[in-house]
Amino acid sequence: MRVVILPKESEPKLYDVLNDLGEVWAPVQRGEVWRYEKIDSGDKIKGNPTRTLLPAKKLLLPQEINMLDFDKEKFKKASAEIPVRIILGIHPCGINAINILDEFYSTDFLDPFYRERKDKTILIGKSCIPDEFCFCDQTNTKIVEKGYDLFLTDLGDWYLVWIGSSKGDDIVKKGVGLFNEEMPKDIHSKFISWRKDQNSKFRHGIDLEGVIDLMELEYNADFWTELGEKCLSCGQCTMVCPTCTCFNTIDDMELTKPAGHRRRYWDSCMFREYSLVAGGHNFREARSDRLKLWYTHKLKAFIGLFGSPSCVGCGRCITTCPVDINIKTVVANLKGMEVKNEL
Amino acid sequence: MNYNTGICKPNPDLYTPIMMKIVEIKDLTEDVRFFKVKSLEGDYDAPYQPGQFMMVSLNDGAGEAPFSITSTPSRPGSIEFGIRKVGKLTEKLFTYKVGDSFGMRGPFGNGFPVEKMRGKDILIVSGGLGSVPLRSLLLYILDNRNDFGKFTYLYGAKGIGEMVYKEDFLEMLSSDKLKLHLTVDKDNSGYEGKIEEGLVTNLFRYVTDINPENTMAAVCGPPVMYKFVVKELLKLNLPKSNILLSLERRMKCGVGKCGHCIIDYIYTCVNGPVFTYWDVIHTRELI
Numbered sequence: 073m074r075v076v077i078l079p080k081e082s083e084p085k086l087y088d089v090l091n092d093l094g095e096v097w098a099p100v101q102r103g104e105v106w107r108y109e110k111i112d113s114g115d116k117i118k119g120n121p122t123r124t125l126l127p128a129k130k131l132l133l134p135q136e137i138n139m140l141d142f143d144k145e146k147f148k149k150a151s152a153e154i155p156v157r158i159i160l161g162i163h164p165c166g167i168n169a170i171n172i173l174d175e176f177y178s179t180d181f182l183d184p185f186y187r188e189r190k191d192k193t194i195l196i197g198k199s200c201i202p203d204e205f206c207f208c209d210q211t212n213t214k215i216v217e218k219g220y221d222l223f224l225t226d227l228g229d230w231y232l233v234w235i236g237s238s239k240g241d242d243i244v245k246k247g248v249g250l251f252n253e254e255m256p257k258d259i260h261s262k263f264i265s266w267r268k269d270q271n272s273k274f275r276h277g278i279d280l281e282g283v284i285d286l287m288e289l290e291y292n293a294d295f296w297t298e299l300g301e302k303c304l305s306c307g308q309c310t311m312v313c314p315t316c317t318c319f320n321t322i323d324d325m326e327l328t329k330p331a332g333h334r335r336r337y338w339d340s341c342m343f344r345e346y347s348l349v350a351g352g353h354n355f356r357e358a359r360s361d362r363l364k365l366w367y368t369h370k371l372k373a374f375i376g377l378f379g380s381p382s383c384v385g386c387g388r389c390i391t392t393c394p395v396d397i398n399i400k401t402v403v404a405n406l407k408g409m410e411v412k413n414e415l
Numbered sequence: 416m417n418y419n420t421g422i423c424k425p426n427p428d429l430y431t432p433i434m435m436k437i438v439e440i441k442d443l444t445e446d447v448r449f450f451k452v453k454s455l456e457g458d459y460d461a462p463y464q465p466g467q468f469m470m471v472s473l474n475d476g477a478g479e480a481p482f483s484i485t486s487t488p489s490r491p492g493s494i495e496f497g498i499r500k501v502g503k504l505t506e507k508l509f510t511y512k513v514g515d516s517f518g519m520r521g522p523f524g525n526g527f528p529v530e531k532m533r534g535k536d537i538l539i540v541s542g543g544l545g546s547v548p549l550r551s552l553l554l555y556i557l558d559n560r561n562d563f564g565k566f567t568y569l570y571g572a573k574g575i576g577e578m579v580y581k582e583d584f585l586e587m588l589s590s591d592k593l594k595l596h597l598t599v600d601k602d603n604s605g606y607e608g609k610i611e612e613g614l615v616t617n618l619f620r621y622v623t624d625i626n627p628e629n630t631m632a633a634v635c636g637p638p639v640m641y642k643f644v645v646k647e648l649l650k651l652n653l654p655k656s657n658i659l660l661s662l663e664r665r666m667k668c669g670v671g672k673c674g675h676c677i678i679d680y681i682y683t684c685v686n687g688p689v690f691t692y693w694d695v696i697h698t699r700e701l702i
Contacts, residue, residue: 139430140430140431140432142472142474142518143474144474145434146434146474146518147431147432147433147434147472147474147518148431149427149428149430149431176672177672179671180670180671180685181429181670181671181672181685182429183429183670183672184428184429184430185430291699317672317674318673318674318675319667319668319672319673319674320667320673320675321478321479321667321668321673322478323473323476323477323478323479324476325475325476330475332474332475332476334430334472334478334479336673339667339673339674339675341674346665346675347664347665347675348665349663349664349665350480350501350502350504350505351499351501351502353638355664355665355700365677368679369677372679372680373677373679373680374680376679376680377680
């Protein structure tokens, strides 16, 4: 792999290189939260928040996509102008989540709406230091091996830049004068101590070992009912989850002519209607059944399908759930640990 | 488990339906209607399997939903559905006339493993509307009768008025190609000697002299029926992997992407809707 150096004072200038390629999206602070926003200058690249409110999936799978246009004669795939987008500052968990989306949307059937967006996305990742909600060390997602174009490891005054794709290499070539080919002398010790520092900061108290089997063994455990009673079915956990992909479709008619559109929008397995069929039979009427589905999917089922969990340890479900149901509390219950309930 | 790796051939992409024209409509019961469709250009000749389903799309705002194919691939040229009026889309569809058209995507799902069933004795058990998807298999076997061994079909409906394809089934009672037994939960008046009274499980008393290792059973009906029918099949010593169940779930895409039909790691629309009884034991929540 090719590796170069980007001095931190050159980072704002990177914007000009990227802006020539397409829209530049980076975390921007809005009140208490950070969100990915399209930025219009290099000085907007500031800060490296632990997590944004919504993951980068909002750009690859917008909350709403117009899939089809139809009239009395036919259905036609809706065409959309999809810009090239550079997502700057995405963390390893986020890139790993996109790798999961890639795999999911390319298995058996290729989803054209995801694919056409992903094909126009450039990912420039950035290293991070975990807070108390991060548990990517448990999901093997604290480092990335693939899926990024460039990845910047923050080593103080400069970034170590890993070049992960041909597109990434082009960016480095276009950024004349921004990158150094020559490695600083202290790179080795700096990198090792950065790694140590990162590892020492995990303090989540989550241990995923053996959870697949426990999901099976604790299938009928009482705690599911208890969690179900607390759950508000608000679906926020699925909205903020970087690997949640479920969608529903709805048809809208135009007011003035017999034509319409089929839109697809984020759905949640926490919603009552999720498994409801025509005629009124609901395969998952109980909230506890719906919760169980989500955790089964994340921690067990996906491993059966793709060999790794579909949880990347980003901690968003922990910071988001208003009633404290999250990977942390569910895993604690699975392991028979005493769960500190603050509500 | 079959894993469908095909792409829906006639459709330009995953989610875009092609238009089909209704060429025949008839009422199967008070609220179940038969629709025969052809492609706008004429015959529909894309291959499918008995037990597969199509996503039917209305272009008037009523949306899209999955429906079992009731026709057999051994009679190509058209696709047939047997549809119950039960929701928003079907209510709209029931206003459609011959000559009207709607969109269709598919075929989806694994369907019945007909290659594996070849050479075997076949036992079909259907309840209520379960005869709609199983008609596809029924006709397929009849059209390829020499490829299969002994053929028994048990059908139970709520009442005479709820029996789909009643006339066709009554006619088949005298056929020497299969042993057919019909029953209704109650009131068979007018059909004594042809249609019995009682649950479909009562018809198992006719299933004697079977070679369980060489018998494949296909079952489809309301969710409540599976448990009781499977019990009878296990009593006959059928291996769990010889018991095939066609299941229903909510589906919005048909291609394992929207998530609604998921059970553990199984997408009913891609890995199913036909499962073996072993799959059912192995995977919680299937039935």
